[in-house]
Amino acid sequence: MKTLYDVQQLLKTYGTFIYLGDRASDIAMMMLELDELQEAGVLEQRQYDSAKLILRHELKRSQSDNI
Template sequence: METLYDVQQLLKRFGIFIYVGNRLWDIELMMIEVKQLYEAGVIEQREYLNAIMVLRAEHQLEQTIQEERANE
């Protein structure tokens, strides 16, 4: 799992589709859903950690982009 799209496909396998309209909020909601899947024992630890790592990186990137837009 290397991209946000991969995480979306993981969630899609369980019928979870996320679109709030704000990319940052979408990523945060994906983090919550992935954590719940792991805690429910539906996904393995390795898959969980990979997904969270991707989501954290995307969250940081998106946060930086939004801050730059706000400063323009």
């Protein structure tokens, strides 16, 4: 997993489709969904860590683009 798209595809495999119309909000919601999947024991730790790292990077990038 290397991109935001990859994280979206991972979430889709669990029936989660996120579109709020705001990139930062979309990413924040994806982070919450990943947390829920991790707490439920559905995701492997490596998948979770990789996805969270990608989303944190994308969120920072999104926020710096808005400045």
